[in-house]
Amino acid sequence: MTDSPQVVSGPEGIAIAAAALRAGQLVALPTETVYGLGADASNPDAVAEIFRVKGRPTNHPLIVHIADASVMGEWAAEVSPEAQALADAFWPGPLTVLVRRMATVGDWVTGGRDTVGLRVPGDEIALELLRAFGGGIAAPSANRFGKVSPTSAAHVVADLGSDVAVVLDGGVCAVGVESTIVDVSGDEIVVLRLGGVSVEALADVLGFRPRVEQTRAVVGEAVAPGMLAAHYSPAATVVICGVGEVVALAGDLLSDDAPDVVVGVLAPHVIDGLPAEAIELEPAGEGVDYAYALYARLRQADRLGITHLLCVPPMPVGVGAAVLDRLQRAAASSGLVG
Known part of the structure; x- marks a missing residue:
């Protein structure tokens, strides 16, 4: 085993990354927000590797990246009018919607919860990989749990080394912070994590300003990523x-x-x-x-x-x-x- 992953780019790199995902391996992929540590969302063993490599608690849910809003119904038990409006307005882009999951969506992705986060990334390389792979990619940020998120392929290599099989290099992330997460699974629309889509922009689409969840969760209680009190931490x-x-x-x-x-x-x-x-x-x-x-x-x-x-x-x-x-x-x- 080498100390470094296989770093690839371009159409050939996308094909290599898609094949690695089908083989149950981990692939770091670029998005417009941060680099993700991706695995086949339908493969529990592959997703388990995400948690092992990151050192992430298995009850801390993951976001599933999909190629197009038209496949939301494969993951969501119901797509509310608000969820559809947000997807229409901001996908592809830095927005994740938390929806009630289909029974076929595994606990290994949701942390045992009855909801799942879905996102269509606004990065063309990520979208090409999703289309080539043909399924959902579960992908938190490609770094050790609680540490600073990576915004370049070099950051991923420095953090994870050979713990990730393939790094798909798409340059520096255009947004630089994670996606906004909006819970549309209940009676109230709630922003669970601030991110690349502003609350003001959400309000323009929804017709009202959604509440922003201020609770700082502990491990095991968070219903979505990015809600822990301490996170994104450098050594300094x-x-x-x-x-x-x-x-x-x-x-x-x-x-x-x-x-x-x-x-x-x-x-x-x-x-x-x-x-x-x-x-x-x-x-x-x-x-x-x-x-x-x-x-x-x-x-x-x-x-x-x-x-x-x-x-x-x-x-x-x-x-x-x-x-x-x-x-x-x-x-x-x-x-x-x-």
């Missing part, structure tokens, strides 16, 4: 702070008698007055730009040996709200949520 301690606080906080950390402290700063714009010893990462911009850069910057912080990353979040509107959510969950691993 993440501290959320306002633009008016960051200079003083950096100075305090560096002035303490702690020679091993390395302070980094991530903000939408350049911060004036930082201590010379602080490492200022390239500004991430606002909204969609911050989302695109976020996970790469968190990984960069770890490569630079940063021990404390001070993060000034973007404005919490549009996709900026999803960025703030990810930063809060990353900070929760350190108990330092701003």
Whole structure:
């Protein structure tokens, strides 16, 4: 066995990846959000490998990626008018709908729940793979459980190595944060995870602003991915702070008698007055730009040996709200949520 997976691209790579999925192997695939760790959703042994490789609890549900909204009925016991409206508006794209599952959908995908998350990804390579494979692909993010999601094939290789058979290289993910998850399985439409489709955009389609679930779940209780209190965590301690606080906080950390402290700063714009010893990462911009850069910057912080990353979040509107959510969950691993 080699230490690295087979990295492929182009039409030949898609054929190799589809064959690997049919053989019950794991394939890392690009999407517009993050890279997914994919397996044949109908194969319990293959899906079990996802949980083993990630170190993910088996009762933590997965999202099933499908090639087209027309096959929702193969997975959903019922497609409500709201579910159909959201699919029509945002698929292919960074939206997952949580629906009541068909009896034929296995517990190995749903974590034993009576719902299943479905998504048509907005990445042409992912769609070509789904069409070539001919079935649903269960795929969480292609990284170890709880850690920073990958937005490039190189991130996947660095994280998982030969634990994944094939990595389908589609370049850097265009959105950079995970899909929005909307529960349409009950009487109330609820956003379970903020993501690449904003609440404002959902409201435009639904005709009302859906409630955003604020509960921070523990392992075993989450009905969808991305709901755990602590998640998306780099090795660095993440501290959320306002633009008016960051200079003083950096100075305090560096002035303490702690020679091993390395302070980094991530903000939408350049911060004036930082201590010379602080490492200022390239500004991430606002909204969609911050989302695109976020996970790469968190990984960069770890490569630079940063021990404390001070993060000034973007404005919490549009996709900026999803960025703030990810930063809060990353900070929760350190108990330092701003």
